[in-house]
Amino acid sequence: MAVDLPDEHRMIRETVRDFCETEIEPIAQEIEDEHRFPAEIFEQLADLDVMGVPIAEEYGGLGGDTLMYAVVAEEIGRVSGAIGLSYVAHTSLASKPIELFGTESQKERWLRPLAEGDYVGGWALTEPGSGSDASDMDTHATKEGDEWILDGTKQFITNASEAGSVLVKAVTDPDARYGGISTFIVDPRADDGFEVTTVWEKMGLNASPTCEISLESVRLPEDRLLGDDGDGWTQTRKTLDGGRISIAALSTGLAQGAYEHAKTYSQEREQFGQPICEFDAVRDTIVDMYRKTERARLLTRQAARKYDAGDPVTRDSALAKLDASEAAREVAEDAVQVLGGYGYTTDFAPQRFYRDAKLMEIGEGTSEIQHLVIGRELGL
Template identity: 75%
Template sequence: MDFEVPAEHRMIRDEIREFCESEIAPIAQELEDDHRFPRDVFEELGALDVMGVPISEEYGGLGGDQLMYALVTEELGRVSGGIGLSYAAHVSLGSKPIELFGTDAQKERWLRPLAEGEAMGAWALTEPESGSDASDMDTTAEKDGDEYVINGTKQFITNANVAGSILVKAVTDPGAGYGGISTFIVSPDDEGFEVETIWEKMGLNCSPTCEIRFDDCRLPDERLLGTEGEGWKQTKKTLNGGRISIAALSTGLAQGAFEAARDYATEREQFGSPISKFDAVRDKLVGMYRKTERARLLTHKAAVRYDAGERVTRESSLAKLDASEAAREVAEDAVQTLGGYGYTTDFAPQRFYRDAKLMEIGEGTSEIQHLVLGRQLGL
């Protein structure tokens, strides 16, 4: 059992950390205040060759693994939850399924620009009425000759208004239950596709979250990803990797919040001493560190097992559950450590606190993770 991060992985992590500290951290709050998607940042990430970390080099990716991808995601989350979220959605949800399930032609046409950083990816599963039962969907794709006609609405779709392609789940066989769901590659230029709403949110405001609508959106049959009826199986496999990325993002949020609180506590003096010397503050910081380290270990364990080709439903769900709750708890303690300053936008903890809450909701709520883990444990 080796807990040391491989040298190549450390090199990529350190390069991205330096980029984050120099290019993202100084503008992170400004991006949130302006609700601005930082396209220029993602172009620079493309130039650094990390927009397709776990994608094969054959299709423009870095050829890395899930652990390397988790490290990059954590570093982004350490300075900006919004950038980290859009990055994770692009890689895990918008890009990886095309590599896993697509044809060579689909990979060349749709995956390559994503992996090379020329376009953003998105994934459309959730619907206005579906909630945690994501398989209960009303969006349909009816076959009409050599085309599919898509109708319906998708909700809370990350990157939808900035994406070059969107992977859309739709019902192709209404009577087949889980086996009647399929996946389609949609371009924002397709007639009948429209972004209806860009949501105002509690946090993560530089990462766009959209409602999208399909009104007789016609797609050629080569836009079907995989075969008809495979959509739900694809979804479950995709979420195993996606939950690891959310665990990594959550770990990054926790790390950023911890560092902000530690730096403040070691500089802020009361009664002639840094407040980090007071038992109440020191114990709080130690607890924050413990939770962050635990989240990181669970995330790395899930990523390593994913890379080994093992089934990781249990590990990815546990990592996502623990890290997302740790992010929120650590960020809340960071706000408390800074007192009144922690409640102001001049300091980062309030941003981490707002951003962290979504980690307990997206990619399956904490309640759903308990359900998944209970089943995995035979309960």
């Protein structure tokens, strides 16, 4: 495994890895089978002070950088894609935008409890009809006196059923297109009219709730507007730059976990009087799995370092997300194949990694959208 990390990052990695192997790995399949959000795990992650890794200490975070956050996300993904997904959605989508765009009072009221792990957060952009054109939204907010009134439906929203706050994108000026979208902070537990209408049964990642939410005349005070009216799409693009690094890190973790299971099995399983790793076909498969995982890790950490340096990162984050998500699916599929019949059973982890990995090629922009983004960055 690559060791190009500062000492502090390595220490955090080892602490989180030990926790993941001790507390998460033993229940990873159980919570998936039960479709249960493991609130107790997130409480323990809060006790480890990693629910706000890239958030400033003054707002309750750890004060780490994006590289440190990527390392933590990778370690969680290495044992549970579902916990990893809820974790990165909470951090990069629900928390970081408040730090980047919120007022001091908003940071104290809404960011601190997220960073300290009092509850998880959500981010509501996608709608039932919007697909990859996220700007094509029907959810709207109208100003009435000193209140905003939200109406609409959001789809595929991670953590919504468990969240203490959700950042909701809504149209405030229908004629302004990208310039007419704004972001609002909604409290699912207190704001009348907010309802989780569906928690989806999915191919994988079922310990991470994916929800449809309805907003019906949700009245919000003026101070729930994040940033200025019309800033929503600019905020979204900045958020997705960081969010794609999150998915790249989570994907790298999934690939790492699948690779490790396949490698260990290939060294222990014997056929025709020898470990199967000594057969060329299996050995070459394991080597390719390692190569793809290392490549994904390098691209992810490159994007994280550029983000931390304040450099433009759209191309790098899209490239890392594209490569790592496809690597996760390919490596997980190979892990199932290496284990043969056992790989298809829920007694072994590769089938879970395989199902979980597919979402990585869809969420935070599909692979096709990443090609589009990278092409534009290359001037094509």
